[in-house]
Amino acid sequence: xxxxxxxxxxxxxxxxxxxxxxxxxxxxxxxxxxxxxxxxxxxxxxxxxxxxxxxxxxxxxxxxxxxxxxxxxxxxxxxxxxxxxxxxxxxxxxxxxxxxxxxxxxxxxxxxxxxxxxxxxxxxxxxxxxxxxxxxxxxxxxxxxxxxxxxxxxxxxxxxxxxxxxxxxxxxxxxxxxxxxxxxxxxxxxxxxxxxxxxxxxxxxxxxxxxxxxxxxxxxxxxxxxxxxxxxxxxxxxxxxxxxxxxxxxxxxxxxxxxxxxxxxxxxxxxxxxxxxxxxxxxxxxxxxxxxxxxxxxxxxxxxxxxxxxxxxxxxxxxxxxxxxxxxxxxxxxxxxxxxxxxxxxxxxxxxxxxxxxxxxxxxxxxxxxxxxxxxxxxxxxxxxxxxxxxxxxxxxxxxxxxxxxxxxxxxxxxxxxxxxxxxxxxxxxxxxxxxxxxxxxxxxxxxxxxxxxxxxxxxxxxxxxxxxxxxxxxxxxxxxxxxxxxxxx
Amino acid sequence: xxxxxxxxxxxxxxxxxxxxxxxxxxxxxxxxxxxxxxxxxxxxxxxxxxxxxxxxxxxxxxxxxxxxxxxxxxxxxxxxxxxxxxxxxxxxxxx
Numbered sequence: 001x002x003x004x005x006x007x008x009x010x011x012x013x014x015x016x017x018x019x020x021x022x023x024x025x026x027x028x029x030x031x032x033x034x035x036x037x038x039x040x041x042x043x044x045x046x047x048x049x050x051x052x053x054x055x056x057x058x059x060x061x062x063x064x065x066x067x068x069x070x071x072x073x074x075x076x077x078x079x080x081x082x083x084x085x086x087x088x089x090x091x092x093x094x095x096x097x098x099x100x101x102x103x104x105x106x107x108x109x110x111x112x113x114x115x116x117x118x119x120x121x122x123x124x125x126x127x128x129x130x131x132x133x134x135x136x137x138x139x140x141x142x143x144x145x146x147x148x149x150x151x152x153x154x155x156x157x158x159x160x161x162x163x164x165x166x167x168x169x170x171x172x173x174x175x176x177x178x179x180x181x182x183x184x185x186x187x188x189x190x191x192x193x194x195x196x197x198x199x200x201x202x203x204x205x206x207x208x209x210x211x212x213x214x215x216x217x218x219x220x221x222x223x224x225x226x227x228x229x230x231x232x233x234x235x236x237x238x239x240x241x242x243x244x245x246x247x248x249x250x251x252x253x254x255x256x257x258x259x260x261x262x263x264x265x266x267x268x269x270x271x272x273x274x275x276x277x278x279x280x281x282x283x284x285x286x287x288x289x290x291x292x293x294x295x296x297x298x299x300x301x302x303x304x305x306x307x308x309x310x311x312x313x314x315x316x317x318x319x320x321x322x323x324x325x326x327x328x329x330x331x332x333x334x335x336x337x338x339x340x341x342x343x344x345x346x347x348x349x350x351x352x353x354x355x356x357x358x359x360x361x362x363x364x365x366x367x368x369x370x371x372x373x374x375x376x377x378x379x380x381x382x383x384x385x386x387x388x389x390x391x392x393x394x395x396x397x398x399x400x401x402x403x404x405x406x407x408x409x410x411x412x413x414x415x416x417x418x419x420x421x422x423x424x425x426x427x428x429x430x431x432x433x434x435x436x437x438x439x440x441x442x443x444x445x446x447x448x449x450x451x452x453x454x455x456x457x458x459x460x461x462x463x464x465x466x467x468x469x470x471x472x473x474x475x476x477x478x479x480x481x482x483x484x485x486x487x488x489x490x
Numbered sequence: 491x492x493x494x495x496x497x498x499x500x501x502x503x504x505x506x507x508x509x510x511x512x513x514x515x516x517x518x519x520x521x522x523x524x525x526x527x528x529x530x531x532x533x534x535x536x537x538x539x540x541x542x543x544x545x546x547x548x549x550x551x552x553x554x555x556x557x558x559x560x561x562x563x564x565x566x567x568x569x570x571x572x573x574x575x576x577x578x579x580x581x582x583x584x585x
Contacts, residue, residue: 101563194544208542234551238542306526317503324504326576328567338581339504347506354505358496359519361503372526377539379532384540416518417525433543458544 003028004164008221012069022058022072029074032164041140042160046119054116061114069224071114076166079120082201091135092125093348094329104201106229118166121156125350127205130422134352143482148406151181158185169215176426178213179438183401183451189215190222193458194433195240198233206315209430219469223247250462251469256290261394265301272404278442278450279400298386308427310376317360384432391457401438401451435461439468491519
């Protein structure tokens with residue numbers, strides 16, 4: 001196996017034993033990037049020079065006895081995380097030349113651990129989309145099938161990890177934006193509990209539902225990444241106080257006696273038969289490992305999509321108001337007054353961003369506020385209560401991550417409602433703020449990966465990771481290579 | 491949503507629309523709103539709203555003097571910066 005295809009924990013062992021250097025790992029990663037990036041298009045910005053300088057520093061840290069598992073590991077970061085001195089575009093023309101003067105909290109923590117920042121990955125503009133097709137810069141292709149989308153909005157991060165262009169990545173997840181692309185690209189993705197990871201320095205989309213999390217090759221790597229970025233931060237008022245457990249220590253493989261809920265509402269209409277089969281297969285495997293699988297009900301799940309889009313749009317319309325061309329970013333030329341300057345500047349936003357700003361503004365208007373926004377917030381309470389009831393019985397809840405495997409380009413962009421459906425199983429966890437993990441659970445006939453979603457109680461990432469790890473260790477999935485591997489190797 | 495309603499919302503939101511968007515958005519947004527109206531059927535009579543999924547106790551930080559972003563850095567990304575200020579088009583008309 002090549003260095004650029006290894007997990008963080010495999011690299012950790014090699015680095016500790018002094019068998020490879022961070023520099024050599026980074027060379028392997030950039031060799032892969034040079035070979036496939038023209039096809040995959042995962043990165044908006046590559047930090048080649050800075051990355052090699054960081055790798056050199058990491059090698060010095062390791063020589064001096066640094067024990068962080070992330071030291072010397074090449075990591076990709078979604079381009080909505082502020083990175084000091086490295087342009088941060090959110091895949092929007094409005095931020096084409098924006099260079100943040102500071103690092104997001106999660107980025108600062110990775111750097112402190114000695115991680116190496118490879119580059120900034122592509123996304124749907126401001127994280128608004130499910131296929132990365134809403135990027136205003138470039139198309140990112142799914143390494144498993146270049147005619148298909150990588151998912152979104154963290155499509156660049158997922159593609160980079162799947163293609164071997166980084167060991168792991170950071171993503172953000174507002175309605176499924178870590179988990180859906182991770183499932184589409186055959187990797188692991190974790191959306192932690194709301195408040196566990198500081199959002200400081202991440203460009204806000206919908207702040208009551210935005211989450212930061214790892215995208216990795218396996219569950220152990222997700223635990224290692226989470227360990228580095230979790231914890232209270234006074235700079236994020238929604239950040240949670242409390243001790244951060246040892247996540248790697250929770251990966252015991254022992255899931256005997258755990259109760260696994262399988263909600264019938266998330267196994268019904270619109271679910272692809274091969275995905276359904278894979279999820280039932282996973283449920284059977286968990287049962288064979290000593291867990292008890294029970295059918296449960298989340299009665300308000302059918303209203304999650306509608307609830308989600310009202311709240312998201314409302315919050316987006318407010319958060320994206322800061323992009324007005326005054327203090328940073330693009331400003332339209334030749335406006336005669338300030339209001340027309342705002343309007344002309346914001347005409348440069350992409351269609352999805354505009355649609356959501358317009359809808360959000362509409363939902364928040366006097367006369368509509370109660371019908372739409374307040375109503376959605378109340379249904380959110382009911383959705384959250386459904387989970388609370390279910391978790392009185394269950395330790396975790398499983399479901400498909402997505403209704404289908406990766407779809408083709410242009411397939412869903414014409415009708416927004418169809419595109420929104422790809423978040424149908426993931427967005428409930430954002431509404432409720434609970435942790436949710438996706439792990440690969442098979443391939444369909446076309447050879448595309450399928451994801452299993454595992455949701456847990458608030459701040460119980462340990463059980464979620466433990467179940468995911470146990471599944472992964474026993475599933476015995478054949479390790480298949482994405483198409484780009486085949487092309488470059490022969 | 492009619493084109494008229496759309497244009498009014500766009501002014502409130504300070505978002506300029508292209509001709510294509512003026513053509514496609516009313517129908518698309520109407521479809522989304524129709525889907526959202528399925529929420530009307532949910533009984534929320536005695537239900538309180540949830541603004542944030544996980545409630546955190548608010549806190550006040552200590553009021554300590556700390557270094558802040560230097561002025562040059564804070565202004566570095568400004569599209570039009572003059573004498574240490576962000577310049578915008580005229581807001582108040584001259585008498």
